[in-house]
Amino acid sequence: MTEEERQKIEDLAKEARAEILKMICRADSGHPGGSLSIVDVLAVLYGLKLRHRPAEPKWPERDRFVLSKGHAAPALYATLALTGYFDRKLLETLRELDSSLQGHPDMNKTPGLDFSTGSLGQGLSVGCGMALAAQIDDQKHQTYVFVGDGELQEGQNWEALMFANQHKLSNLTLIVDDNGMQLEGPTENITDLGDIGEKLTNFGWNVLEIDGHNLEQIEEAIESAQSSREPTAVVANTVKGKGISFIETANEYHGKPLSERELLKSLKELKK
Numbered sequence: 001m002t003e004e005e006r007q008k009i010e011d012l013a014k015e016a017r018a019e020i021l022k023m024i025c026r027a028d029s030g031h032p033g034g035s036l037s038i039v040d041v042l043a044v045l046y047g048l049k050l051r052h053r054p055a056e057p058k059w060p061e062r063d064r065f066v067l068s069k070g071h072a073a074p075a076l077y078a079t080l081a082l083t084g085y086f087d088r089k090l091l092e093t094l095r096e097l098d099s100s101l102q103g104h105p106d107m108n109k110t111p112g113l114d115f116s117t118g119s120l121g122q123g124l125s126v127g128c129g130m131a132l133a134a135q136i137d138d139q140k141h142q143t144y145v146f147v148g149d150g151e152l153q154e155g156q157n158w159e160a161l162m163f164a165n166q167h168k169l170s171n172l173t174l175i176v177d178d179n180g181m182q183l184e185g186p187t188e189n190i191t192d193l194g195d196i197g198e199k200l201t202n203f204g205w206n207v208l209e210i211d212g213h214n215l216e217q218i219e220e221a222i223e224s225a226q227s228s229r230e231p232t233a234v235v236a237n238t239v240k241g242k243g244i245s246f247i248e249t250a251n252e253y254h255g256k257p258l259s260e261r262e263l264l265k266s267l268k269e270l271k272k
Contacts, residue, residue, distance in 0.1 A: 001219050005048060009215050012082055013043040017243045018270050019078040023094040025263040029103070030094065033253040035075040037179045037212070037238040038146060042079045044218040051141065054084035057111045063141050064114045064130045068123020069148040069177060070104035071255070077101050077110070085112040121154025123147060124174060128160050131172035131231075142226060146175045150182030153191040158203070164231040165204030173225040174205070174233040177212065179240040181251050200233040212236030244269055 001009075016039050024030035045065070046052070053059045067076050074094065081088045086100075093099035100109040104118030115126050127145035134141055147157065164172055178196060180187055187193055197207045206228045210217040218236070225232035240254075241247030244266045258266060 016078040027095040033240040064143040070117035124160040131169040161203040179238045206230040206232040212238035
């Protein structure tokens with residue numbers, strides 16, 4: 001990553017965090033914590049590594065991306081707007097009646113979406129289908145699926161993990177937002193996942209564990225996944241609410257919108 005690229009990604013991530021907070025505050029509804037934790041990975045993907053054309057969202061040769069943890073849609077919406085998929089002003093309509101930006105992603109309404117998500121645990125199965133179809137059709141695009149650590153408590157994920165290994169879906173990358181928290185508290189107190197990386201390795205996946213906020217590590221992991229002969233899982237250790245001091249690790253902000261006062265405080269931290 002060059003210095004110019006690093007600055008570009010840092011700026012994109014900072015702008016995305018500001019937009020996430022503003023749109024959730026304006027809507028008085030949404031999920032700030034889990035949206036903020038995935039921003040840096042999204043910034044590297046859409047700003048640097050993903051093969052895509054914002055002016056041509058359905059470009060056949062594009063890489064596919066599935067945000068399985070659909071409640072973090074504000075992070076994806078902000079990233080799509082800032083990289084040119086639609087007018088940034090549309091972010092002001094989050095969760096409004098008839099808006100194309102609903103609480104969970106809808107591929108029939110929003111440019112740049114490859115699948116509608118919201119019911120947790122299904123995204124990886126969809127990604128398997130996309131990756132297998134690409135192999136059958138001899139297409140070179142990659143498929144990326146972003147899941148939450150709490151979401152991995154859903155059994156369907158583990159069926160999909162076995163399927164991907166069975167069919168050697170080397171063009172499939174799973175990214176785990178391992179922030180250690182879910183709606184009701186720490187994941188280890190709800191259904192303890194133990195060592196996620198070890199489990200994924202035992203399911204036959206190539207596993208990379210990274211700091212999910214370190215831009216260089218994110219880039220290197222994506223590049224490594226692209227050259228792997230096995231399906232790759234990137235376990236991104238993240239901080240829920242990353243970037244805003246009073247939101248970081250405060251699980252009350254899982255689904256709590258910011259007040260106007262909190263928004264101003266947050267934007268001051270981001271210098272926005």
